Amino acid sequence: MMAAQQILLAVSTVAVILIGRWIIQTIQWNRKYKLPPTVPGVPIFGNTFQIPALQQGPWAKELAEKYGEMFTCKFGGNTWVFLNSSRVVTDLMERRAAIYNSRPEFPMTQGIMSRDSRIVLMPYNEQWRTVRKIMHQILSARALDVFMPFQDLESKNLCWDYLETPDRWWSANGRYANSVIMSVVFGRRSSLDDPHVVELFETLELFLENQQPGVNIVDAFPVLDKIIPKFLQWWRPRGDRIYEKTAHVYRREVDMLENKIKNGTAKRCFGTDFLKTDEVKKMSEVQKLFVFGTLMEAGSDTSRVTIGQIIAGAVTSPDWVARARAELDKVCGYNAERLPQFEDRPNLSYISAVVKEGFRWRPNIAEIGAPTMLIKDDEYEGYKFPAGTVFTWNAWAIALSPKEYEEPERFWPERFLNGEEESALKGHWGFGPGRRVCVGWKVGEMNVWIAIARLLYCFDFTAVPGKPIDTMTIPQITNNSAPFAVKVTPRSAKHAALVRRDCEAAAKTQY
Numbered sequence: 471m472m473a474a475q476q477i478l479l480a481v482s483t484v485a486v487i488l489i490g491r492w493i494i495q496t497i498q499w500n501r502k503y504k505l506p507p508t509v510p511g512v513p514i515f516g517n518t519f520q521i522p523a524l525q526q527g528p529w530a531k532e533l534a535e536k537y538g539e540m541f542t543c544k545f546g547g548n549t550w551v552f553l554n555s556s557r558v559v560t561d562l563m564e565r566r567a568a569i570y571n572s573r574p575e576f577p578m579t580q581g582i583m584s585r586d587s588r589i590v591l592m593p594y595n596e597q598w599r600t601v602r603k604i605m606h607q608i609l610s611a612r613a614l615d616v617f618m619p620f621q622d623l624e625s626k627n628l629c630w631d632y633l634e635t636p637d638r639w640w641s642a643n644g645r646y647a648n649s650v651i652m653s654v655v656f657g658r659r660s661s662l663d664d665p666h667v668v669e670l671f672e673t674l675e676l677f678l679e680n681q682q683p684g685v686n687i688v689d690a691f692p693v694l695d696k697i698i699p700k701f702l703q704w705w706r707p708r709g710d711r712i713y714e715k716t717a718h719v720y721r722r723e724v725d726m727l728e729n730k731i732k733n734g735t736a737k738r739c740f741g742t743d744f745l746k747t748d749e750v751k752k753m754s755e756v757q758k759l760f761v762f763g764t765l766m767e768a769g770s771d772t773s774r775v776t777i778g779q780i781i782a783g784a785v786t787s788p789d790w791v792a793r794a795r796a797e798l799d800k801v802c803g804y805n806a807e808r809l810p811q812f813e814d815r816p817n818l819s820y821i822s823a824v825v826k827e828g829f830r831w832r833p834n835i836a837e838i839g840a841p842t843m844l845i846k847d848d849e850y851e852g853y854k855f856p857a858g859t860v861f862t863w864n865a866w867a868i869a870l871s872p873k874e875y876e877e878p879e880r881f882w883p884e885r886f887l888n889g890e891e892e893s894a895l896k897g898h899w900g901f902g903p904g905r906r907v908c909v910g911w912k913v914g915e916m917n918v919w920i921a922i923a924r925l926l927y928c929f930d931f932t933a934v935p936g937k938p939i940d941t942m943t944i945p946q947i948t949n950n951s952a953p954f955a956v957k958v959t960p961r962s963a964k965h966a967a968l969v970r971r972d973c974e975a976a977a978k979t980q981y
C-alpha cells in the first residue's frame with residue numbers, strides 16, 4: 471500500500487513538474503514570439519487531418535478568405551505560415567530571401583527517398599549552391615540557343631501526334647516536354663510509347679504524393695527520425711523501395727549515356743560535357759544520378775501540365791482563342807501558310823500573354839506553394855517568427871483573389887498585355903518566389919510558348935459531350951492518364967495539310 475502511494479506521489483510530482491515546465495516554456499515562448507492567427511486543430515497533430523491529401527489549393531484559399539493575408543497551421547511538429555497576398559510574399563520570400571528560403575527537414579522524402587540529393591528539398595548549404603549552379607548553367611537564358619532547335623523539332627512532332635493520335639494528346643504533351651530535355655541532357659529523343667517516359671512520370675508522381683503535408687508521419691515529426699532506431703522505423707522499407715525504383719530509372723539513362731561515350735556513339739550534349747567535369751568527379755554517385763534525374767523530371771511534368779491547363783482554358787472560355795487566332799493568322803497567314811516560329815515572338819505578344827495566364831490561372835503545379843524554412847528569428851508587421859518556421863506562398867489563394875486580379879477565375883490573357891509579356895516571371899507566382907525560384911523557368915516558358923503557338927494555330931479544342939471540364943478540380947496526379955477530356959481536331963483541311971507537310975519529317979527524325 472505504502473509502495474503504491476509512493477509511486478503515485480512520484481508520478482504526480484513528475485507530471486506536475488512537466489506541466490509546470492510546459493506552462494513556463496509556453497509563457498516564455500508567447501512573450502518572445504507572435505504568429506499570425508492559428509487555424510484551430512487537434513492536440514499534437516494540429517491541422518494534419520484537415521488538409522486534404524491532394525488538391526489542397528481550394529482548402530487553403532478558403533482559409534485565406536477567412537484569415538486575411540497570413541495564417542498559421544501546425545502539421546505535426548512543423549509550424550507553417552501561409553502567405554496569402556503578393557505583398558507579403560514579396561516582402562518576406564523575395565526581399566528577405568537570404569533567411570526565408572531554406573527548406574525544412576523531410577526525413578522521408580528527402581532523407582530516405584532521395585538520399586539527401588534532390589535539389590528541390592535541399593536546405594541552404596554548399597551542396598544546394600553547387601547543384602543549383604550546375605542547373606543554372608544548363609538552363610539559363612544564355613543556354614536558350616541550345617534548347618531552341620530541339621523545341622522547334624519536338625513541337626513539330628507534338629503537332630504531328632495531335633493530328634495522328636488526337637486521343638493521346640496528354641501522352642503527346644509528356645513526350646514533347648520529356649524529349650526536349652532528354653535531347654539537351656542525354657542526346658536522345660523519346661517516343662510516344664517510350665516505357666522509360668511512363669516510368670519516369672510514375673516515379674515523379676510517387677514523389678509528389680509523398681511530399682504532401684501529413685502523408686508521412688516522420689516528415690510531420692522529424693524528431694522521430696532521431697529518437698526511433700533505424701531498424702524500428704516502419705516507414706523506412708517503403709521509402710527505400712521508392713528510392714530504389716527512382717534511382718533505377720535515373721541510372722538506366724546515365725548508364726546508357728556512359729556506354730555510348732565508351733563506344734564512341736554519344737551525340738554531344740550536356741551529359742557528355744558534364745560527365746567530364748571536375749564537379750562531377752567530386753560528386754557522390756547518388757548526387758550525380760539526382761542531377762540528371764531532376765532535370766528529366768522537373769523538365770517534363772511542368773510543361774505537360776501547363777500546356778494542359780491552357781487547353782482547358784481554351785475549351786472552357788473560347789472567346790480568347792478567337793483573339794489569339796486573329797494574331798496568329800495575321801502573322802502566319804489566314805490559309806495555314808506556315809507554322810509560327812520563335813522569330814515571330816515580337817509579333818505574337820498575345821500568345822506570350824496566353825502563356826503567362828496559363829501559369830497564373832489554376833496554379834496546380836504547386837497549389838499551396840512549396841515550403842521554405844526561416845533560418846533566423848525575424849519580425850514583420852508586429853509578428854515575431856522563430857527560426858524553423860515554415861513559410862509558403864498560398865498559390866491558389868493569390869491567383870484566384872479578386873484583390874490581386876480582376877475577374878480572377880476567368881482565363882483572360884488581356885490582363886498581361888502590359889508591355890511585359892516576355893518577362894515570364896512578372897505578374898504571377900507560377901515559378902515560385904525568391905532564391906528558390908524555378909531554375910528552369912526560361913526553358914519551361916519557351917517550351918510552352920512554341921507548343922501553344924503552334925497548337926492554337928493548327929487545332930480546335932472542344933468539350934467532349936457529357937464530360938465537361940471542372941477547371942477547379944483538375945488533378946495533378948493522374949497515373950499518366952489525361953486529367954480531363956477534350957476533343958482535338960484540325961482547324962481546317964488546310965491546317966491538317968500544313969501539319970502533314972511541315973511536321974512529318976520531325977516525327978520521323980531519329981537520333
Ligand code: HEM
Nearest residue numbers: 589590768769772773836840901902903906908909910914
Ligand atoms: C513549365 C514550366 C515550369 C514551372 C511552372 C515550374 C515551376 C516550379 C516551381 C513552382 C518550383 C518551386 C519553387 C520554390 O520552391 O519556390 C520549381 C523549382 C524547380 N524547377 Fe521548375 N518549373 C517549370 C519548368 C522547369 C524546367 C523546364 C526545369 C528543368 C529542366 C525545372 C527545374 C526546377 C528545379 C531544379 C527546381 C528546384 C530549384 C531549387 O530548389 O533551388 N523547372 N519549378
